[in-house]
Amino acid sequence: MRIFVCVKQVPDTSGTVAVNEDGTLNRASMETIINPDDLIAMEQALQIKDETGCQVTAVTMGPPPAEGMLRELVAMGADDAILISGREFGGSDTFATSQIIAAGITHVGLQEDDMVFCGRQAIDGDTAQVGPQIAEKLGLPQISYASEITKEGNEVTVKRMLEDGYMMIKTKTPCLITCISDQDKKARYMSLAGIKHSYESPYQIFDFEELKDEPLIQPDKIGLKGSPTNIFKSFTPPQKGIGEMLEGADMKTAETLAAKLLEKHAI
Amino acid sequence: MDFSLTKEQEMLKKLAAQFAEEELEPMAQEIDEQHVFPVENFAKMAKQGFTGVNIPEEYGGAGGGQLEKAICVEEFCKKCMSSGATLSIHLMAPETILKHGTKEQKEKYLPQLTKGGVLGAFALTEPSAGTDAAGVRTTAVYDEATDEYILNGTKCFITGGSRADILVIFAMTEPKLGTKGMSAFIVERAFEGFDHGKIENKMGLNGSETAELVLEDCRVPAKNMLGKKNKGFGMAMGALDSARVGVAAQAVGCAEGALELAVQYASERVQFGKPINRLQGIQWYLAEMKTKTEAAKALMLNAVYAAETKKRYSIEASMAKLFCSQTAREVVNLALQIHGGYGYMHDYPLERMYRDAKLTEIYEGTSEVQKLVISRSLVK
Amino acid sequence: MAFDSSKIEEFKDIWVFCEERNGELMRTDFELISEGRKLADEREGAQLVGLLLGHNVEGLAKELGGYGADKVIVIDEPELEVYTTDAYAKAIVDCIEDKKPEVVLYGATNYGRDLAPRCAARLETGLTADCTHLDIDMNEYTDFLRKASTLDVDGTKWDMDDVNLKMTRPAFGGHLMATIICPRFRPCMSTVRPGVMQKREFDQAKADATEVERYHIEFKEGDINTQVQDVVKATKKIVDLIGADIIVSVGRGIAKDIDGGIKLAEQLTEAFGGGVVGGSRVTVDSGWLSKDHQVGQTGKTVHPKIYVALGISGSIQHKAGMQESDLIIAVNKDENAPIFEIADYGICGDLFKVTPMLIKAISEARANK
Secondary structure (H helix, E strand, O other): OEEEEEEOEEEOOOOOOOEOOOOOEOHHHOOEEEOHHHHHHHHHHHHHHHHHOOEEEEEEEOOHHHHHHHHHHHHHOOOEEEEEOOHHHOOOOHHHHHHHHHHHHHHHOOOOOOEEEEEOOOOOOOOOOHHHHHHHHHOOOEEEEEEEEEEEOOEEEEEEEEOOEEEEEEEEOOEEEEEOOOOOOOOOOOOHHHHHHOOOOOEEEEOHHHHOOOOOOOHHHOOOOOOOOEEEEEEOOOOOOOOEEEOOOOHHHHHHHHHHHHHOOOO | OOOOOOHHHHHHHHHHHHHHHHHHHHHHHHHHHHOOOOHHHHHHHHHHOHHHOOOOHHHOOOOOOHHHHHHHHHHHHHHOHHHHHHHHHHOHHHHHHHHHOOHHHHHHHHHHHHHOOOOEEEEOOEOOEOOOHHHOOOEEEEEOOOOEEEEEEEEEEEEOOOOOOEEEEEEEOOHHHHHHHEEEEEEEOOOOOEEEEEEOOOOOOOOOOEEEEEEEEEEEEHHHEEOOOOOHHHHHHHHHHHHHHHHHHHHHHHHHHHHHHHHHHHHHOEEOOEEHHHOHHHHHHHHHHHHHHHHHHHHHHHHHHHHHHOOOOHHHHHHHHHHHHHHHHHHHHHHHHHHHHHHHOOOOHHHHHHHHHHHHOOOOOOHHHHHHHHHHOOOO | OOOOOOOHHHOOOEEEEEOEEOOEEOHHHHHHHHHHHHHHHHOOOOOEEEEEEEOOOHHHHHHHHOOOOOEEEEEEOHHHOOOOHHHHHHHHHHHHHHHOOOEEEEEOOHHHHHHHHHHHHHHOOOEEEEEOEEEOOHHHHHHHHHHHOOOOOOOOOOOOOOOOOEEEEEEOOOOEEEEEEOOOOOOEEEEEOOOOOOOOOOOHHHHHHOEEEEOOOOOOOOOOOEEEEEEEEOOOOOOOHHHOOEEEEEOHHHHHHHHHHHHHHHHHHHHOOOOEEEEOHHHHHOOOOOHHHEOOOOOOOOOOOEEEEEOOOOOHHHHHHHOOOOEEEEEEOOOOOOHHHHOOEEEEOOHHHHHHHHHHHHHHHHHOO
């Protein structure tokens, strides 16, 4: 039994966000972190590993420096890691990305007893699309917005969060689950022992050469060229002006404020 | 010289920094106010493996060395000196046992200290024997009938003395021979005749309890003698060198933490319509603090390097301890000054750091003692 | 004829997936139908079609017409009574493959964001998540950019005949906006952030005139691989400051009527639709609020969407703890209070007089939205 955990290295948008003059993100100037929902997905997988001793494999698609993140996940407790990296994969949108990651998983082989965990969404794109799209491409049942996961035999029970409650869903392995972070959930730390051996654990790089015979890898379905969506224009919103003092302190003032909040979609 | 960290060490630094920020910093003010030892923090450190950072994996440690230890202590002390110092001083016990212990002693005691959450302590100082270890009055008399040593005496200013379950204690086995008659013992809190006395009320580092130890016919099995009989003095001096490098790391962490706070505050505090970091007076303070902190760190790393490559490194350890502790006090002082009135308030961490930093100039040998050690190598 | 998403000339009409839970339409349905109306009007010859899935839901269809739908396709099957990704994706994909709409919009709700990517992957087309603005007509789009961007719109060359759906969404926590198109495949799909699009006036005559079409889907063994065991409505959630979207904090200004001040803060959070009451240090030190309410505590930073400071002067410590909030509103008697330096909107006045008016104005604004 193995759990593939799909992770992404993202710029830390909670810190200073630097934007280039052309409206694109100045990634070089920003710290990178492991996407928070993905960290929780890893924690969920490690909890199942704690109970069952299953194998946990961290998978990411990204440039070679993403190795550092994968090694950190190994230091947390993952058994091995796979970096999917290649020029041919660059510029992929969620459709193409999921095509490539799904190919990486089929390249390893998905067994009857396996699961794929993803974070619900990444903080740089906030799309929440890659998980469900990987599931579709692998032909797996999906459960998104998962906050609790239990597995007995090949039966998986998931608490799936809704806006105003939750539902309990049952499915069978193999399946794909996207995990959400919440207040009470915190991923474990790396351990010192894990850190010491993080660079000795099995680590594979899947480039285009390695994956090219996978049926999912078709030139018109990967990379920038294989992405159905394109950026038409990116731009920065007008700078937040310095604050304004509203006139008066009566009902009219309150209504002015409410109108301004409405206009900004703040309420 | 290349002081750059390996990838694993970079990862360790990142973990230590995250741990310090999330687990230690939120408790820092409370443990300072309440003068309590951070039991909870220590347990968390043990869970992660910090408490055995510089001990081999076969004994439950993390397999690191002096540099790994310094990285952790430094990062912890940026956020909470009491926690960082607790780790630094705890590590003296497993370190000494590793260096001088028998296989049996190591197998019995090290796993408890490295991963079992058991706090260690190192007890040399006595009321009449500070740095001058020759003044140790505690005696250890062999009792042939039971194959035990009977220890009598009082130790003072023992960090963690009130909480440690496994202690390395120094006593005179041949009092007439002075330092050449001193031996070391591994003492368990549970041993008959062992107790701790009063807990000191200190100026700072309040989260690290400092206590008196009372040994009254304390019976220690002969097999718990650490190293050879009458060879305790050399062991104690070696351990002190390591401890001094530890204090240097504490001091560097403290200075770095204070500098971070000062830089942040100076960018946020607006006076006369602009942040005070636009004022040259503040800029010069910051430049001075940064330069001194970097110099201290270089000297600390120099001592770490010496500790990892040389048999004795007293001079390097003393220079690092002398300079880093002085720097910590100066940098914290300026950081507090930059904070103005807020810095003097208990709600801001600087007044705590100011009190904590001062101790680095005193414990494990005062600055004057470090100068003595250093000058001895110059004036023969 | 096999479905081919790249034959874009075969696709027409604007569709909106209309979500129904427990036999009721959702607010996002009306928002999306209203927005879909605008898009259908911008695209010559396009009909606006609502796609309604569920069991025993046909009666809801006409209401969608009242907000602008020309037609509603109802897929009414027992398998669709409770939402499952498998059943809904199958129903939608089969229907899309059959009827070939040019655009499909989904609400970016928990269901919509689960469903849309699955459908897009199966249809082999593009999907853009969590959009906050949609245009087809280039004049509309450039007008939008003039208001919402720092771009030199008039100094840029545009292809004014572009008829792709231009889907604009925030990225990187709103620091950047991106307009996405899906030029080579159809349908062009997007999930739309709830609460952003304006709901139209309901038109009863138009509702009555709505065309309703039944569409049947046959489910086979193995089509649905997840079973919903239970659906549970949450009891009121205790949210802490760090995770809260709305925080209303009180300070020394409530001293003259502590309980009253806290009550007003609570009511104001409710007016915003729910949030958490915070307090400055003095309110905690004085025992007016428990410690977990304190904003500006060492090491704790809050970043809600809206932060309201009632009677808080704004010490450095407090400001450091909350200045990352998306939007800050401050009410204080002292016009020189430092809190006004970082507030987006400031009102100089007595919080005991101003807050009740804010509660009223904001409740009304939200109700009439």
